[in-house]
Amino acid sequence: MASSQRSQSSLGFSREHKEHRCTLQDQEGPKPLPLEALRDKVDELVDFLLLKYSKMELTTKVEMLYGVTKDYQEHFPLIFRKASECLYLVFGIDVKEVDPPGNLYVLVPVLCLTYNGMLGNEQGIPKTSLLIIILSIIFVKGNRASEEVVWLALNRMQVYDGREHLVYGEPRKFITEELVEEGYLEYRQVPDSDPARYEFLWGPRAHAETTKMKVLEHLSKVNKRDPRSYPRLYEEALRAEQEAAMDGVGYVPEIGCIWEPLH
Structure with a gap:
């Protein structure tokens, strides 16, 4: 997986994705690690954790150390932190430690959403983050958000109407059909609008789950x-x-x- 660069100010939801590579602006640890090597190890750990998420499996620190970062153990805290940030921001997945003494981790969708839509096969990419962003926009905009406002925010993330996206596929179909059918969003015409304009609201499943x-x-x-x-x-x-x-x-x-x- 490529890493992601995020630029989000206040509640503007402007997050820029550059080939979905996670930002690595700071380096901590005993001694510096070349930036490219650090990016590669973060990407490998993100891939590893995405696979665990798709299979609904737990993981451990030992498993991550010896499966992905064996040669970079002293840099593991930084690599793990950056990979966790990437999963949270780009894919809507929260990495939680459930057994601190044993360093056991579970991967769960942010906001407790049960939606598990994936792009591709069983090792595909989760699409939860776009749903989280749209639910957030609706809440901030007074519990309803015009279609224009939503697309403007998504454009800042390099998500465009009618253009295939690496993570979300064809975004209009995903937003106005799949998420509506799943009950997470309500997509309706603004009353008395002529020409017709549309807006988004939380759907019943969103109200039930978060x-x-x-x-x-x-x-x-x-x-x-x-x-x-x-x-x-x-x-x-x-x-x-x-x-x-x-x-x-x-x-x-x-x-x-x-x-x-x-x-």
């Missing part, structure tokens, strides 16, 4: 800010959490998923 607070936490992590630094969005997300609690649905921040108490 929350506005999780989306805000994701945006804050991407932008390296505190969720409270977006007061309007934070108040709205908090209000939604409180309403969900009154309806008998709880939110578990440590896990990041919705749970329903047994009755």
Whole structure:
């Protein structure tokens, strides 16, 4: 896999992908490693973890060390961190340590989304990240986003209407058909618009699987800010959490998923 370069300011969602190579701007560790070698090892680890994700398998630090970075063990922390950032930002996959003493890791979709659409065969590329971006745009834009706004944001990521994309395939079909059929998005005509204009809203499956607070936490992590630094969005997300609690649905921040108490 090629690495990715990200440029995202505030909540503008402008992330640039250059052959999907992860940015390697800083080097840490006992001694410097040539940038190209570092990129290659990050790419190899990303490929390895994508395969684990597609097979729904756990992995360990030992497995990653001896399977991918055996000759670069002293640089493993940096390689692992950069690979994890790439998976999170480019592919919508979160690498979580579930057993710290044993260094056991699980790969889960960001926002607890259960969508597992892949491009290609069983070793294909997950397409979750585009869904996450669109759900985020809708939330930021007042729970509805015009088609023009969505495509403008996607164009900044080098995703264009009618142009085949390495990760997402044909984006219009993926967004307006596949994600709508899966229940994650609602794509409808703006009332009384003439000529007809269209907008996106969260679909029922998005409401069932994630929350506005999780989306805000994701945006804050991407932008390296505190969720409270977006007061309007934070108040709205908090209000939604409180309403969900009154309806008998709880939110578990440590896990990041919705749970329903047994009755």
